[in-house]
Amino acid sequence: MIKHSIRVTPNRKGIWFIVNRGRIWLSAKRELPQGTYNELILSAEPEQFCLIGQLGDQDAYLLVNHDHIANEDEWVTPRELLTVSEETFQLAARAVQVALFLQTHRFCGQCGSAMSLVSWELAALCNKCGHRCYPRIAPCVLVGIVKDNQILLARSNRHRAGFFSILAGFVESGETLEQAAVREVKEEVGIDIANLRYVGSQPWPFPHSLMTGFIADYVAGDIVCQPHEIEEAYWFSFDQLPETPLEQTLSGQIIAQLKQISGNKKAT
Structure with a gap:
């Protein structure tokens, strides 16, 4: 289940999928970052944040951050996480696809007005004309x-x-x-x-x-x-x-x- 109606708090704990242009950031140990939000080293506040599932006993979160690039070698495609586990790859694929949806549905394709995220499902809604969009599959x-x-x-x-x-x-x-x-x-x-x-x-x-x-x-x-x-x-x-x-x-x-x-x- 993907949830947008949660706030980023400093002590929120989990495993973090930080996405930039279809790639995912790994730590210096070549691992997905884990721990609390305030332990992450980000160059800017994330543009989008949502819960995308669970990995083991940890909540898994998506952070969309287009400015968080320090070293190109730290960024990988979801395909490169295939050998970690099937569950990790599936969440990585979900993170990248949801990030693309959020990026490409900021404005309504019908009237051009700003879109807002629906809190109870993964959808973008235009409050002006009522056009609703879901992630493309x-x-x-x-x-x-x-x-x-x-x-x-x-x-x-x-x-x-x-x-x-x-x-x-x-x-x-x-x-x-x-x-x-x-x-x-x-x-x-x-x-x-x-x-x-x-x-x-x-x-x-x-x-x-x-x-x-x-x-x-x-x-x-x-x-x-x-x-x-x-x-x-x-x-x-x-x-x-x-x-x-x-x-x-x-x-x-x-x-x-x-x-x-x-x-x-x-x-x-």
């Missing part, structure tokens, strides 16, 4: 595709050479998740798939995405990479995989799951 599909004990992996133009992952794409207006998966695969590599099975989901600060994962079976078609989007794509044997995402990511979990299924089939 953009659903994205991830699809692991198998064919004859091989997996289809691709490299987008955003990834470095040698790094491959499963296919991904955003859901368009009026689509189901399954329709989006079929369309994205067809558009990006030109093949047809079927028998989609849901795997799981993961919040992702890209900057406000919700990843939904599927595995699917190859049906027909040859690989034809979408220009300006997919640099290269191949069928890989599970015993000769290239560099792929960390297993803490949903895409890495899907690859690991398909690899395990392939290994079980070979064993039988």
